[in-house]
Amino acid sequence: MTAHLLEVRDLKKHFVSRLRLFAGSAKNTVRAVDGVSFSVDQGETLGLVGESGSGKSTLVKTLLYLDVPTSGEVYFDGQRLTEKETIRLRRRAQIVFQDPYTSLPPRMRVGDIIADPLLIHRLVDRHSVRERVNQLLEDVGLQPEIADQYPHQLSGGMRQRVGIAKALSVQPTLVVADEAVSALDASVQSQILNLFKDLQERHDLTYIFVSHDLGVVKYMSHRIAVMYLGEIVELAATEELYAHPLNPYTRALLSAIPSIHRGGRERIRLEGEPPDPANPPPGCKFHPRCAITQKVCVQEAPQLKEWLPGRYVACHFALDSDPAARESSSAAPGIY
Numbered sequence: 001m002t003a004h005l006l007e008v009r010d011l012k013k014h015f016v017s018r019l020r021l022f023a024g025s026a027k028n029t030v031r032a033v034d035g036v037s038f039s040v041d042q043g044e045t046l047g048l049v050g051e052s053g054s055g056k057s058t059l060v061k062t063l064l065y066l067d068v069p070t071s072g073e074v075y076f077d078g079q080r081l082t083e084k085e086t087i088r089l090r091r092r093a094q095i096v097f098q099d100p101y102t103s104l105p106p107r108m109r110v111g112d113i114i115a116d117p118l119l120i121h122r123l124v125d126r127h128s129v130r131e132r133v134n135q136l137l138e139d140v141g142l143q144p145e146i147a148d149q150y151p152h153q154l155s156g157g158m159r160q161r162v163g164i165a166k167a168l169s170v171q172p173t174l175v176v177a178d179e180a181v182s183a184l185d186a187s188v189q190s191q192i193l194n195l196f197k198d199l200q201e202r203h204d205l206t207y208i209f210v211s212h213d214l215g216v217v218k219y220m221s222h223r224i225a226v227m228y229l230g231e232i233v234e235l236a237a238t239e240e241l242y243a244h245p246l247n248p249y250t251r252a253l254l255s256a257i258p259s260i261h262r263g264g265r266e267r268i269r270l271e272g273e274p275p276d277p278a279n280p281p282p283g284c285k286f287h288p289r290c291a292i293t294q295k296v297c298v299q300e301a302p303q304l305k306e307w308l309p310g311r312y313v314a315c316h317f318a319l320d321s322d323p324a325a326r327e328s329s330s331a332a333p334g335i336y
Contacts, residue, residue: 003078004039005206006063006174011036011072013055013062017278030278032058034230035072037304042173045200045207047221047238049214049253053274055230056210060176064093077173091121094167098179100159104151110137110162111147117169136165141195157188164195168203176208181216193219214257218242226250229277229285232304235312246311246318248290284316292317 012035017028033055040046048056061067063074065086074081081089097103104113114133118124124132134144140161151159160180167175177196181189193216199205209220217224217238224241226234226249234247245251252268270289275281281288287297296316304314 004075005042005044005077006040006208007075008039008063009037009073009075011059011062011074012070013058013067014070028278031230031280032277033062036227036230036232038225038232038235040174040206040208042206043200043204044223045209045221047217047224048208048210048227049212049217049224050227051253051274052212053229053277054227055277056227057178058230059227060095060178060208060210064095064176065089066095091170092172093174093176094170094172095176095178096160096163096167096180099183100156100163101151103163104159104166106151108150109147110149110151110154113151113162114147114166114169117166121170123170132169136169137162139168139199140165155188156184157191160184160188160192161195164192164199168199171203172205174206174208176210178210179212180209182211182213189216196220214253226253229274229280231285231314232312233286233314235304237310240311246307246313247315248292249286284314292320 011033012031013033015030015032017030036055036059038046048059050056058067062069065074065081065083068083076089076092108116111130111133114136115129118129118132119126130147133147137144137146142158142161142165146154146158146162151162154162163180180196181192184192196207196209197220200207207220209217211217211220221238223235223237225232226241226247228249234241234245234250236246241250242254245254248268249270252270255266255268268291272289275285275288281298283299283301284290284293284297285301287293290297294317300316302314302316304312307313307318
């Protein structure tokens with residue numbers, strides 16, 4: 001059995017409200033990431049979607065140890081990661097942030113921004129660093145002259161290309177794109193998405209692509225994980241998930257995608273707002289907004305399990321509202 005490049009096991013990240021602690025009252029714990037497990041293979045793109053506040057960004061920051069996990073395990077290339085090994089992880093895993101303006105130091109020239117990680121990790125000497133910076137700029141579609149400019153002198157798309165070049169400078173295996181195109185104009189988004197795909201093919205990169213835009217995730221991803229209130233509620237190959245979503249929450253998300261074609265999915269409108277992560281409802285966290293809630297949903301939290309081959313769903317009634325899935329059912333819990 002081939003080892004996964006990245007494997008996350010029961011990862012949790014909880015935040016305790018300091019205000020309540022100082023007031024002397026009981027702890028107020030926000031379960032931002034609450035027992036997440038998944039894996040990513042070399043060369044694969046895993047999309048991560050969900051509403052704002054579902055825990056997507058906290059999850060990727062925690063698995064990269066930008067935030068220290070409350071509990072759980074992260075394995076990278078077969079080796080378990082610890083907080084002490086973050087320097088080793090930085091070489092292998094990089095992140096591209098949402099806002100290319102605030103994520104780049106405003107008082108540094110572009111060339112110095114890209115050169116910094118090269119020098120910190122001693123990948124080149126000072127005599128050859130400019131040549132390597134120019135290569136990286138060309139790799140992301142920018143002219144070498146850009147190296148002498150400051151971030152504020154560049155357009156949003158150019159700044160994001162600089163951010164990608166900086167991430168690629170240490171020759172990572174895994175790149176996390178955290179809403180990396182959401183702050184860009186639509187025309188620029190398509191250019192950056194195509195750049196990500198081109199770089200993946202040329203450098204054999206593995207991506208975790210975080211986005212609230214379901215169209216973007218579909219275009220980029222081989223598999224998709226859907227998050228709700230700190231948990232993964234569905235995980236499947238992209239085409240299968242879009243064709244036959246099994247979790248009611250996933251169906252509601254996909255029904256909201258605008259379509260010019262007749263005969264598309266009927267819009268499913270979710271009632272109410274997502275629950276407070278500091279005070280989640282008992283049982284299934286989605287049950288107050290779910291149209292098929294039954295007694296067991298209120299009493300027992302569903303576990304993420306394999307209902308169909310390669311289809312992992314956290315729902316007591318994952319197959320009940322999909323006749324096609326019900327007919328092909330061969331449900332058997334498995335490891336992913």
